Amino acid sequence: MRGLVLRLAGLSAGAESAMRLIGFFDTLVEQRLGLDGVLGMAARVAECPVGLAGPGPDGLTAGPDGSTRPGGPPPGAAVRELRGGQCAWLAREGEPQPFDGLLLERLALACDAALSRRGSEAVPLDPALLETAISSTAPLPERARALRLLGFAPSGPFTVLAVDGGHGPQGLAPVLERLPTAPAGRRRTAALGPVHAVAVAGPLPDRLLAPAGFRIGVGPEVTATEAPRSWEGALRALRFAGTSRSDVGLAPVTEEPAIYHSSLGAFEVLARELSGPAIAGIGDLDVLDALAAEPGSGTELLTTLEVLVQAGSLRAAARELHLHHNSVAVRVTRAEAALGYGLGETVGRFRLALALALRRLRDNPA
Template identity: 40%
Template structure:
């Protein structure tokens, strides 16, 4: 179907071609297609970028020919057809308009008016956590996600991070399983100690919040008592490892097996975590309220089990990697 309008126009912009365009949109209306499907199908038909803007519902949808539906404003060059209530449909073609573009815009506008009525699926009340679930769901279309953001008072292009936490936190949030998801346009100050673990997702336009939620959950898997807050951007290659390694792969690593053996000694893993976070034995001892000599003796036992020294940058890096992988293995994923 891609570019069908151009092929019809190239043959002859006659009544038969117009009827085919009308029939195309009539089928969408008869089948009560979703707004995502309307915009995507129209872009494929036109062979260029098209869009739908319905400010009253918080919708600003656009699609390229052959591409998915996204949120965003219309280009300045677009041909526009206005409807009641500020609703607009538009077509942005490079170069001269096709002979059937006027017909396309007219039928696109009619279909949009009808389907906007059909698509008014009841959404949760303002502030309902179910709205947050809709925003983060990968199973809903761009139109549903846009409307949910609109009801939450968040623009589709507003920069936003999603936080994943094991505790409670103020803001627009919902419990998803045993993790609380929080939509945040400004990350709260966590430096003073939040008391719970927090994974902070990547900063993205609000319409892409589902991707930030996935990143936040990955970051949460790397948290510990010594590192209760982890930012996804700071994970680097560790973020990729979370996708590529399964529990068995990690459990088979010699360094992780050695840590499993050391974990039978009370507070040993906590001490090793503290060493990696602080960078020195003295600071790690202070953070854990232990005497320096006690910490030194504990780390000596750890070095014997691990088979490498911990007083060098390379040794601490290797230890930190093993600790992070162990957290990843033991997390729920």
């Protein structure tokens, strides 16, 4: 790092941009992104394809839109070697840009960090086994047998996560690498329709952030024979979960927390009883939809309202959003005019919190 800073000292006007680039990749490492997240974000910043290759024919390529796919470097790509015979690469048409060398160096370091975090992948056994283990209609002896075949002790601690996402080349790896290593490596996954079930032996961290492109609901910790209860709780929690996304440019990754069933409290009855059609036509939701659809600023405004509900005050929300409190106040005033009620009092914030929760339930049927 010291050598890198010394090189930047001679860049004068470009030093600030270089430091921002370094900070950007440091953020990716701190956020513990998987390879697809690192490469996708790097490609967006570079505005050209980047990737990780070798050894062997396999590799991962990210395009300027942030999407990833299997593939290797094209002829003429700039390459930076990693440990283990792999290499990061950058392929730009035309003349190289001033910071391409620095970007490739930091990309290689970020890929190396992502690779070093990757433990043993959860074993993708017959999904019918896990489906049986978490089914409320399967007889207990069948569930116990399925648990034993999956490697779980029927009386041991057990938690199920419901994960929406993970259908790309990296699958569930970005989620699995954020989970603690379970006893004896007992983590099992199965795709059950559009949602993945991830079964883990043992406790989970108190807070878990979803990687970009994922939503996560966490069921209650139970004994393994009570797996259906954990799965049902995970599905209800998933309905309240937002999707993490990677913002374009040097903005930080916006990561949504996984929603734990234990945190739902009375809100669980909403997930249990209300379907999407039952929520349609509520005026407060129509207003939120209209605010979200405003060109350019709709997403920021909805994010501000969600943070305000969680933070409880304008100043606390401003700190969370890294904005001046006057900027947040302007957004809130605009929202209040559309909603038709104030957000400075507890009643108004509760009404907004309920509307935001119902909007997520409507948009997340699973």
